Amino acid sequence: MKSYYFDHAATTPMHPEVAKVMLAIMQGAGGNPSSMHAFGREAKLQVSRARDTIAAALGCKPTELVFTSGGTESDNAAIIGAAMAMRKNGKNHIITSTAEHHAVLHTCEFLSREGFSVTYLPVDGTGKVSPEDVAAAITPETGLITIMHGNNEVGTLNPIEAIGAVAKAQGVLFHVDAVQSFGLLDYRLQQIPVDFMSFSAHKINGPQGIGALYIANGTPFEPIAHGGSQERKRRAGTENVAGIAGFAKAVDICVNNRAEKQLLMDKLRKEWIGRLKAAMPDVxxxxxxxxxxxxxxxxxxxxxxxxxxxxxxxxxLAGIAASSGSACTSGALERSHVLRAMDLPEERLNSAVRFSFGLGNTVEELEDAAKIVETISARIRTNV
Structure with a gap:
């Protein structure tokens, strides 16, 4: 049976060139980047080169990037690290939205149990946060705003530059979860009002288990991992050299192919909507x-x-991979908290499916898959 992978928002297949770079390192002599001998120096050089590559792609300084285990750790580190730092200045209020990824929501819930106050802003019917709502929620105790850029369930983009301007004007730190948007959108971090930004390699055809956190120079931050002086004392632990090199290669490929990829993904998305509506006029x-x-x-x-x-x-069962939302919670078969936050009618909430496209998907494949969905739909409606 032929299979169709339409769940790239959950994770993406590794690009062959990324695997090639990682395999060369994993089959090499090894070496801890913190070691002083030649093997350690070579490992440190690999990490430094990767950091330079990713920083150049993001428009920030290499010293502003901290490697992590992925998007979830980056979100946790940014939010908890900023919260602990701002508490020293007498601030204990955090602003976020009801449509954030659970890596943000659950971290905010943890901090609320630790004595912090959290405001959860509503989103509109498309899943977007209003900069005016952000401004209205700021109090003298507000120390951090955390709002995602591209929503992982519905794709809606938030106006992060406008929100960042509000945060900067009020002297409030601003964190952006860019895990889903990185690789498709061009960031020049030193030109936008953002203090923290989270990224993950496995969303851009890189390896799982490696990510990065942008921390603007001079931003108050308390590390959440302790034990060593790695990452300029901001994230203790031996660096994942092969993963970091693979991440950098995936970023390099993204930079060189971003415009082409944007056009193709937009075409695939529109083709999918059009073909399904044409195939199922009664639905x-x-x-x-x-x-x-x-x-x-x-x-x-x-x-x-x-x-x-x-x-x-x-x-x-028909070989088509899709989802109901975030891969971090879809195994529980819960209704999407994002769609609930958008205040959609129950009939839309209870019938929603997320499709997401990427490396390997083609228009021809969509044509075949649409016919399968049509057959499935007819069978389900017949048996209702």
Missing amino acids: EIIVNGDEADGLPHIVNLSFIGIDTETMLMSLD
């Missing part, structure tokens, strides 16, 4: 999110009258 298919201002590779669709769980199980 009401609604796009959830902001079609005009969203990530090009993600589309969240409600198949009105068809239960999400039933659709996903049927798609899986």
